[in-house]
Amino acid sequence: MNRRTKGLGLWIYTIIALVFLLIPIAYTFVFSFNDSGKLNIAWQGFTLDKWLTVCNTQGLCEAFGNSILVGVVATVLATALGTLIAIALVRYRFKARSAISLLLFLPMATPEVVLGAGLAAQFLTVGAEKGLGTIILAHTMFCISFVVVTVKARVASLDPALEEAGRDLYGSPGQVFWRITFPLLIPGIAAAALLSFALSFDDFIITNFNSGAVDTFPKFIYIAAARGIPAQVNVIASAVFLLAIVIVVVTQVSRAARAKRLARQMG
Amino acid sequence: MAFTAFASTPAVEQAPRKRSFIALVLLLPGILYLVLFFLTPLISLVLTSFQQPVLDGDIGEYQAGFNWQNYSDSVGEYWPLILRAFGYALVATVLALVISYPIAYVIGVKARRWPLLQSLLLTLVIAPFFISFLLRTLAWKQIMSDEGPIVQALKAVAILPSDGHLTGTTFSVIFGLTYNFIPFMTLPLYATLERLDLRYIEAGADLYASPFTVFRKVTIPLSMPGIVSGTLLTFIPAAGDYINASRDFLGSSSTAMVGNAIEANFLVLQNYPAAAALSIVLMAVILVIVGVYVRRSGTEDLV
Numbered sequence: 001m002n003r004r005t006k007g008l009g010l011w012i013y014t015i016i017a018l019v020f021l022l023i024p025i026a027y028t029f030v031f032s033f034n035d036s037g038k039l040n041i042a043w044q045g046f047t048l049d050k051w052l053t054v055c056n057t058q059g060l061c062e063a064f065g066n067s068i069l070v071g072v073v074a075t076v077l078a079t080a081l082g083t084l085i086a087i088a089l090v091r092y093r094f095k096a097r098s099a100i101s102l103l104l105f106l107p108m109a110t111p112e113v114v115l116g117a118g119l120a121a122q123f124l125t126v127g128a129e130k131g132l133g134t135i136i137l138a139h140t141m142f143c144i145s146f147v148v149v150t151v152k153a154r155v156a157s158l159d160p161a162l163e164e165a166g167r168d169l170y171g172s173p174g175q176v177f178w179r180i181t182f183p184l185l186i187p188g189i190a191a192a193a194l195l196s197f198a199l200s201f202d203d204f205i206i207t208n209f210n211s212g213a214v215d216t217f218p219k220f221i222y223i224a225a226a227r228g229i230p231a232q233v234n235v236i237a238s239a240v241f242l243l244a245i246v247i248v249v250v251t252q253v254s255r256a257a258r259a260k261r262l263a264r265q266m267g
Numbered sequence: 268m269a270f271t272a273f274a275s276t277p278a279v280e281q282a283p284r285k286r287s288f289i290a291l292v293l294l295l296p297g298i299l300y301l302v303l304f305f306l307t308p309l310i311s312l313v314l315t316s317f318q319q320p321v322l323d324g325d326i327g328e329y330q331a332g333f334n335w336q337n338y339s340d341s342v343g344e345y346w347p348l349i350l351r352a353f354g355y356a357l358v359a360t361v362l363a364l365v366i367s368y369p370i371a372y373v374i375g376v377k378a379r380r381w382p383l384l385q386s387l388l389l390t391l392v393i394a395p396f397f398i399s400f401l402l403r404t405l406a407w408k409q410i411m412s413d414e415g416p417i418v419q420a421l422k423a424v425a426i427l428p429s430d431g432h433l434t435g436t437t438f439s440v441i442f443g444l445t446y447n448f449i450p451f452m453t454l455p456l457y458a459t460l461e462r463l464d465l466r467y468i469e470a471g472a473d474l475y476a477s478p479f480t481v482f483r484k485v486t487i488p489l490s491m492p493g494i495v496s497g498t499l500l501t502f503i504p505a506a507g508d509y510i511n512a513s514r515d516f517l518g519s520s521s522t523a524m525v526g527n528a529i530e531a532n533f534l535v536l537q538n539y540p541a542a543a544a545l546s547i548v549l550m551a552v553i554l555v556i557v558g559v560y561v562r563r564s565g566t567e568d569l570v
Contacts, residue, residue, distance in 0.1 A: 007377065014373040017366060018391045021449060024406035025398050031409075041409060081297035092290035100298060107305050109499070109557060111507025113526045114546045117533055118308030121315040121543055141304040144297055202400055204510065205526075209533065221401040225515040229405060237402050244397035245390070252386050 025241065032234035039228040050231040057232040063220035064236055066132065067201055070216060074139035075196040081140070082147025083189055087181075089148070090155040107145045115142060116209030123210065130212030138210045139203060143196040150195060154188025194247075201240075309550075316543035327537030334540065341541040342548060345528045349548065352524035353556075355437075356506035359444035360452075363501050364494065366445070367452040371493070372486075374453075375460030392453050404443050404516050408434055411442075411517075435519030443511035448501040455500065459493030495564050503553055525549055 034040055035047035055061040085104070088094075107115065119138050123130060162184070166176040204218035211219060221233055319332035342349070370392065378385040395403060411417055411433040421427035433439050467489065471481035487494075509526030512518035518527075525545055533542035 010369055010373050010377065014370050014388070017370050018388070021395055021446075022391065023410070024403040024446075025394060027406040027410060028398060028402050041412070042414070081300055084293040085297040088290045088293035092287060092293070094287045094290045094294075100294065103298065103301055103306070107301070109503060109553070110550060111503055111526070111553065113507040113509060113529050114312070114550045115305070115308075117529055117542055117546045118312040119304065120533060121539060122304075122308040122311040124539065125311050125315075137304055141301065144301060148297075198396060202396070204401060205507075208530070218399055218401050221399060221405070222510075222515075225401070225405060229402075233402070237398050241394075241398045245394065248390055248393075252390070256383065256386075 028234050029238045029241070032231055032238045034231050034234075036231050038230065040231040040234065041228070050235050054232045054235050057230050059215060060220060060230070060232055060236070063215040064217045066135075066214060067217040070132065070135050070139055071197045071200040073136050074143055074200045075193050077136070077140040078143035078147050078196050079189060079193045082144045082192060083151050083185070085144070086148045086151035086155050087185075089152055104145045104148050107142055108149075112142075112203075112205040113209075116206040119206070120209040130210055131214050134210045134212070135207055135214065135216065138206050139200040142203075142206060143199055146195055146199060147192040150192035151185065151188045154185055154191075158184055198244075312543045312546055315539050316547050318540045318543075327539070329539060337540040337544040338548070341528075341532075341544045344541075345525060345545060348523050348528050349525045349545075349552075351522070352506050352526065352549070353552065355441055355444060355512070355524060356502050356508075358441050359448060359505050360498050360502045362441070362445045363448050363452040364498060367449055367456055367497065371453050371456035371460050375457045376463060376465070379461070389457065392450050392457075395447075395450055400447060401510060401516075404447065404510055407439075407443055407446065408517055411439055434517055435514075435522065437522055439517040440512045440522045440524075443517040444505045444508060447508075447511065448505055451500040451504075452497040455496040456490065456493040459490045463489055491564060495561065499557060499560075503557070506553060507549060 031040055031043075032050055033046050033048065034043055035045040035049070036042075037044075085100075089097075089100075116138070119134070119141070120130075123134055128134060158181070163176050163180050166180045171179065202218060204216075204222060207216050207219055208222065215223070217236065221229065224230065224233065314331065315329070316337055317331075317333050317335060318329040318337075319334040321328040321330050374385055374388045374392070378388060409415060413432055413434075418427060418431075418433055421433075422429055422431070427433070463486070467485050468481055471485045472478070476484065506524075507526050509524060509530050510516055512522045512524040512527055514520065525548075529542045529545045529549070532538040532545065
């Protein structure tokens, strides 16, 4: 009896805590339907207008487009560079391994404000003009380490015998990589790419130091926060949220289905 | 996953000796990138922190120098903000750990029998990641605003004086930091608790240990890698954060943290050397704390 009630208490606590975590999301979603004027603070009544007039807010959709562009380019660059490092770290022996591990660990252990100020100081020194290019350079930098960590786990779990079999069957190194290694790494690479995009899309601090006059979606929010956030911002955030949740749920369900199918084939 | 990045992974050196030039080709582009856009900027930051103003120059014009007074000046001016940053980060990290541990335990251990429920609960934990960090913080600002329901209720029961506020206080900033970093704490905790071998707990109970003793002597030590990575993933970004403490979000001028001073000096006042010196101080203190902490939890508590 005692043990039972204690277990129940933990479950109730967890549900309350998760509801607490979701409060700001629900708030943002609900207030995307607020029939408000310029300020979206008090509830004025339900309307779909803000969803239909998203891009009427000056600069909002442009900032959102910039965020997507930066996210895609930085994700492609960071995923490519990070995947190569991950393969090298697991599969090869070389000197300076500990120095390289440290170089990969440090960006994750450095506060964003230091990363941002450092890059900005460098761009200032070399006289580079801040803009989309500098934002992409910055985002690629902080995504690489996260890609390496994510892909490394996948490389380490690969059975080397599979590649050996490919070589035994006279596959060239290129064929072995593209036909065997790469396809097996795809789930890890996809996870790393999604993580990179999420990190880039939501980054504000590093962007703020290196964006010059260019706005991204988070920077638009930061600037608008001083005078009040228009409800259209809530619309974009809610839409992105729903899309992300759909992607996560579809991935999980398809993974579960694949595991079940595999179990049936084996059984 | 990336969230276990800080956990010590056993170095399995099963790699055969291969031609190391392939390794070089694979490593070179990425490492070169990090040298150019991570390491060199840190060096630029150190150089900037010693710069001196150009004589008769405009605001924001500096030249190379060895003006170490930048450090004493900026630390002398901003030491309360530095202390506040580490104090807030410490409190928020402890709170996030206490709040997150039971959540991670329920998802990782209690929900183990139902994989679908487990992944649903996990999705709810990471759901805040999918909505802008800034918007989440602003939502709390609205909810805690003077006209909002919470302040009205607290005033009605006289917990808050009739002229009291919630936003712009130490409470709201620590609340925001704690809230924003709970997922960063929960995920690594979950990652270790999910692999926790329950037979150890049964063994403890069989040997007549009370549930609390089992928790303290078995569960906590076995989940130490998750505790270490979760606290680092919370403490480091929290100490450098300047959103929660910003006046437009949950803070006020009396809650400013060192991140706010770095931002203001760099982007508004154009006092780059002061911003650089404060960044170096922040980074140095964090590296010392992290080094001591990892070593301590690695040798004493892990064994």
